[in-house]
Amino acid sequence: MDYNFNEVENINLYGTKIKVSSREQLSETINSLKMKKRTDLEKYFEKFYEKGYTSERIIINASNSKLLQKIYSKKKNYFNTRKSISDSLKIADAVFGAFINEEGQIIVNDSLFKYTNRGLYFGKLSDSLKIREVAFRKNSSAKSQKTIESDCYIRETEGGITEIENGVHQFVRIADETGCTGSGTGGGSTYNSNNGYKAITDIYNAKNSELGLNTLIQDLRIETSPDDNWFQNIWGTYRYSHEYFSDDDYRFELDFWDQTWLIYRSVGIEAETHKDGWFWWNNINSDEIVLGINKVHLIYDIPSPDISFFVNYTNNVLNQNTKQPLYIHNNSFFIKNNNSVYEPINIKVLNNNRIPFFEFRDDAILNIYIGSVLGLNLNLDITYNVLSDSNIKTLYKLGADYLKSKYSSRKDFIVTIQKNPNEVDLLYFDEFQRVYNTDEVERIFFSEWDWQIGLKFADTGSAWKSTYTPINLNGFNTLGDYKSKNIDIYGLARRGEEWRGLRLKF
Structure with missing residues (x-):
């Protein structure tokens, strides 16, 4: 089906520039376009290119050689390298x-x-000549300096909106919004000694089994210092890294960004596959592309609750006498019995503490609570490295097995481990996206991580209860006072019998 261009009929060309009526219209249009297929995006922007427009980011069908040549002839200097x-x-x-x-x-x-x-330099359209002159002067002055100013220095000294001349303003993202880490050098990584940079050819479990795919994900190369575009950090954070297929004309790319451009804000991750083309790396379909958040790791100061549960007419103290985690789902509590059945139970809290319960985007997803003693009974690393590969695989299997048994359409979940009497580790495992016969998969978060996960409590009090209603205490309803945060995203693609992918950690 052809894309309906009337949906954005108020967006048009003004000379060689696109003109929109408002920031709201721009945001709504971009978000709407992101829901479309790649081919629809190409058709939309090709209408502008055919009228002489050339964009900063080119979205065009690689087979449209006539239009590609037209753009190339106008913009040779843009394609003067094969980077x-x-x-x-x-x-x-x-x-x-x-x-x-x-x-x-x-x-x-x-x-x-x-x-x-x-x-960014901006002002009234009637002052366009002055805006361009100020922008040119500021950039020329920066280039002439003997010492190059770092992006961090610029954000720390000039962050925010500043009037440079009458009617002309400058915007640079404030440093303390996301932290200012400077430009990276790239190249830092770790990888599984068995797979490393070699092609992953044992794909059968990964193709047909969710657990097999997760095993493959955990064995991907981990990029801890991904490439860093210096300019991108003026607006926030941008990181990307590549993995090349055995035929190095093809490659896989994984991106993360958190950027503000004053008139638009975007936080997202993207996985895509490219083929070396005429002027740049063209997007090209792969048999499948997988993208997701491997885990979000947070540490909170939350005291340990003493929990007693009632099942089969027997009282048990959860943190001392049972080997099973507590599953909190659909307003009920469960444990897994000896017959591998998830059995509903009654809960009573013996002290004044509460059972932590976390929501994701205001959705009450599966929570698994593991007491400090229980961790040893799950064959977790006795040195308590919660992020070790073996631990992650064990914890992921807990949630995947439960959700499979309940035929749940929702695949993401949270595991909370009582690290010590006063702290908990939170691990969020995401529902990944798996798309076949595509060149890219993108996931956009329209707000920062701090607005994604909310802490409440499955408060049962001193009486026996089989159900719960999450309660909110002291307005503590976002990531709030977490002590540390680690994000681990992944992407991988399959072309024929070969997988390529990697993980970004930050």
Whole structure:
């Protein structure tokens, strides 16, 4: 089906720039386009390219050689190397970047916005000449300095909105929004000694088994210092890394970004496959692409509850006399009995503490609570490295087995481990996306991580209860006072019998 261009009929060309009526319209259009297929995106932007428009991020069908040649003839200097597109991009979000022209400009209502290596410059459209002159002067001055200013220095000293001249403003993202880590050198990684950088050819379990796929994911190369585009950090964080197939004309790319461009905000991850093309690396379909959050690890100060449960007419103290975790799901408590059946139980809290319960995007997903003593009974690492590969596989299997037994359509879950009497480790395992015969898979988070996970309590009090209602105490309903945060994302693609992929940790 052809894309309905009337959905965005108020967006048009103004000379060589795209013009939108408002920031809200731009945001709604971008978010709507992201729900479309890649072919629909290509058709949409090709309508602009045919009228002479050239964008910062090119979204075009690789087989459209006539239009490609037209763009190339106008923009030879843009394609003068065979580096990754990401090496020279200002904008991490591909769709937003396609609305910005090759000179970094877009018109919103009656204002011109110009993105440069030094920041964003904007003002009334009637002052467009002054805006371009200020942007040129600021960037030329930066280039002439003997010592190059780091992105961190710029964000720390010039972060926010500043009026440079009458009617001309500059925007640079404030450093303390996401932390300022400077530009990375790239290349740092660890990898499984069996797989490493070699092709993964044992794909049968991964193709047909969720647990087999998770095993493959845990064995991927881990990139801890992914490539870092210096300019991207003016707007926030952007990280990416590549894995090449045995035929090095093909490669896999995994990206993470958290950026603010004043008129649009985007946080997301993307996995895609490329083929070396005429002027740049073209997107190309693979047999399947998998993308997800391997885990989010948080540490909270939460005291240990003493829990007693009632099942088969016997009282048990959860943290002392049982080997089973407590499953908290659909307003009920369960343990797994000796017959591998998840049995509903009654719960009573013996002290004044509460059972932690975490929601994700306000959804009451499966929570698994593991007491400090129980960890040893699950064959977890006795040195208590909760992030070890063996531990992660064990904990993932707990949730996957339970959800499979309940025929749950929701696949993500949270495991909370009582690390000591006063602290818990939280591990969020995501529902991955698996798409066949595609060139890219993208997942956008429209807000920061701090607004994704909310802490409540499955408070049962001193009386026996078989159900719970999550309660919120002291307004503590976001990630709140976590002591540390670690994100581990992954992506992988299969072409024929060969898998390529990696994990990014930060």
